[in-house]
Amino acid sequence: MEYRTYDASVCVMTKIFAMIGGKWKPIILYLIKNDINRFGLLKRSMPKISKKILTEQLRELEQDKLITREVISATYPQVIEYRLTESGTSLRVLIDQMLDWGVNHFRNEYTEEMMREFQNKKSVLEVSVS
Amino acid sequence: MEYRTYDASVCVMTKIFAMIGGKWKPIILYLIKNDINRFGLLKRSMPKISKKILTEQLRELEQDKLITREVISATYPQVIEYRLTESGTSLRVLIDQMLDWGVNHFRNEYTEEMMREFQNKKSVLEVSVS
DNA sequence: CAGGCCGGTCACCGGATGGTAACTAATTGA
DNA sequence: TCAATTAGTTACCATCCGGTGACCGGCCTG
Numbered sequence: 001m002e003y004r005t006y007d008a009s010v011c012v013m014t015k016i017f018a019m020i021g022g023k024w025k026p027i028i029l030y031l032i033k034n035d036i037n038r039f040g041l042l043k044r045s046m047p048k049i050s051k052k053i054l055t056e057q058l059r060e061l062e063q064d065k066l067i068t069r070e071v072i073s074a075t076y077p078q079v080i081e082y083r084l085t086e087s088g089t090s091l092r093v094l095i096d097q098m099l100d101w102g103v104n105h106f107r108n109e110y111t112e113e114m115m116r117e118f119q120n121k122k123s124v125l126e127v128s129v130s
Numbered sequence: 131m132e133y134r135t136y137d138a139s140v141c142v143m144t145k146i147f148a149m150i151g152g153k154w155k156p157i158i159l160y161l162i163k164n165d166i167n168r169f170g171l172l173k174r175s176m177p178k179i180s181k182k183i184l185t186e187q188l189r190e191l192e193q194d195k196l197i198t199r200e201v202i203s204a205t206y207p208q209v210i211e212y213r214l215t216e217s218g219t220s221l222r223v224l225i226d227q228m229l230d231w232g233v234n235h236f237r238n239e240y241t242e243e244m245m246r247e248f249q250n251k252k253s254v255l256e257v258s259v260s
Numbered sequence: 261c262a263g264g265c266c267g268g269t270c271a272c273c274g275g276a277t278g279g280t281a282a283c284t285a286a287t288t289g290a
Numbered sequence: 291t292c293a294a295t296t297a298g299t300t301a302c303c304a305t306c307c308g309g310t311g312a313c314c315g316g317c318c319t320g
Binding site (some may be wrong): 005009013015023024045046048065085090103105106108109 | 134135136150153160217236
Binding site for chain 2 (some may be wrong): 285
């Protein structure tokens with residue numbers, strides 16, 4: 001008997017998760033979509049991310065062509081702007097759908113306790129959403 | 131000036147990725163959807179996964195209510211069947227959409243070299259797809 | 261001329277994630 | 291009696307991802 005076999009190293013979905021599964025990446029994509037598009041703005045919007053990690057995640061998103069990095073002013077206080085690529089924008093749509101699924105899933109499948117714990121962490125599902 | 135702030139620990143998308151971002155999980159969901167629903171079948175379909183990891187990932191998917199585990203026969207050679215829950219089924223639809231996005235993204239944004247490397251790894255995009 | 265703002269880099273560290281190999285129970289068939 | 295099948299468990303190990311804190315250059319303001 002033969003089986004069609006599968007391997008994670010060759011799985012498209014695994015590659016996609018590698019691109020956007022990073023701890024802060026969905027949030028970063030969400031923020032950039034909403035014109036929070038400069039390093040400092042992003043940093044201030046995510047108080048718990050470090051500069052190093054933020055830089056890393058931005059570089060990776062750029063390499064994967066989900067965002068672009070544009071140097072507006074190289075001197076002075078530097079100004080650098082990030083934007084979603086077309087591909088990045090279309091992905092963000094899918095992420096939003098998945099988000100809806102998640103909100104629903106948690107509502108249906110999770111116990112009241114879990115929901116309460118959720119609330120305690122101030123995770124307002126619909127707001128701090130991505 | 132005030133900013134709405136965001137934190138990964140409270141981000142729904144981060145939770146979703148934690149659920150299905152595991153190295154083998156998209157593949158497992160795909161296989162179970164296609165009635166490759168027993169431990170041994172799954173193992174043989176993913177030659178490079180170890181029993182321990184397969185068990186772990188299955189348990190996690192079960193805890194997150196994406197699959198169910200049903201003991202068909204406890205004695206003999208045991209028989210245990212896994213199935214997608216309703217929630218798991220609806221998620222798999224979204225994963226398939228994301229997959230389409232991925233195939234497209236790789237085609238458009240990646241260089242020819244990367245595509246060639248891809249081919250060398252026998253990653254036939256449309257087939258070993260999830 | 262010290263300090264702040266901007267957008268980073270660098271060396272180092274720790275915990276989670278994934279992986280290996282050996283071992284388990286219970287039953288059937290040769 | 292020995293091997294094979296089923297579906298795991300256990301102890302241990304290695305790698306990687308994310309995180310911390312210090313530091314950088316250049317300009318402007320007090």
